[in-house]
Amino acid sequence: MARVVFTANLERHLSCPETTVSGDSVREALDSVFETHQQLRGYVLDDQNRLRQHMVIFVDGAMIVDRIHLSDVITEKSEIYVMQALSGG
């Protein structure tokens, strides 16, 4: 099971505890999280289901490449960090 960790700054707005999920891509992992935390989706993804411009996701230490489809591959041991990009001001 991959581990998903959200920036603590999101906790100001809604609950987003660290969780473990299954899936083969970042998209599948996040969809799994959003099944039980539906409101969280809109804080991480935009209305086109893309990663919000000022959010970043790291998988095993590397920033994901596909911010549109979130197709970056994950493994059962992956660590996924959903963070704020500081570019947001």
Add this chain to the structure above:
Amino acid sequence: MSSQIHIATRKGLFRLDRNSNGWGIGCYDFEGAHVSMMLHDHRDGMTYAALNHGHFGVKLHRSNDSGENWEECAVPVYPEGAEIGADPFSTDGKPKPASLSEIWALEPGGADQPKRLWCGTIPGGLFRSDDGGTSWQLVESLWNLPERLQWFGGGKDHPGIHSICVHPKNSKHVAVSISCGGVWVTEDEGVSWHCKADGIRADYVPPDQANDPNIQDVHRLVQSPSQPDTYWAQHHNGVFRTTDGAHSWQELSGIQPSPFGFAVAVHPKQPDTAWFVPAIKDECRVPVDGQFVITRTTDGGKTSEVLTKGLPGAHSYDIVYRHALDIDGTGNCLAVGSTTGNFWISEDGGDSWQTISTNLPPIYCVRFTKT
């Protein structure tokens, strides 16, 4: 004590003069223009104002008569082929051409380099002029480093060089800091560069990358004029200081009421004395408990005093940007301007503050005229 201050704002450039009645606005230029940075070059008296016209781009103006007359001079231009990283939603992931977005730092060279200016820009280029802004050259030795492409925006969409420290005793020694790209130092006038941010840490990346020097979001870097191996850094995640020329940095836990902020000023003669404008960290970014304060340390950051006399009490939500706190050459006079358009001066090292205006536009940069 300095008797003149410039204030660069969202809606023009103000000059304040001190006369027998105290401080007052003496001049207002570039009405309505976004003035991102200004510099009064104490070596030849030239004043520079960097404008960001939005629709019409970035411009640089200079005046040799204290703002009576201004002339437009050259702006830094990225050479053909210069590239920045791909846009977030780029489908091909390819870099795109670099283009000047903002002048974010402007500093004079050393006394032995009469017309030398350094300019830090967004998106992350350092430029040098040897003719007082008539022409500019990109410092390609820094721009071409592979690490530069890993820099990312902090507060802006693209990385920016906001602090340039020219060593007061050796003008070939220059330190720059980037949001977000750490601290880079040259000791040979820009021939070679080294990233020197060991000991600075970041909370905004996964824990195993927290100590990567090249991703650090130093909000502001200042160098002690009297002990140049001492630098102070107000960072996104705290206050850090080095006393060995940036070889190693120590995090300072004594800054109250919060270690978050943008601005820092160091005393010109006392390297252990510095001032900060704390706020609640990160995305909240308001003064702690809604009370605007300024904090001073006199022991290198071990402890600090929260200064409130003359500053607003409860329900004040001013934030001070990284260039909007300055200190004069005596160390007695400080000036600070806020995003809310409030402007204060202290003439006793921060013990007490006078409100000069509560009606200015959002303030980006405050600088004393130094001799």
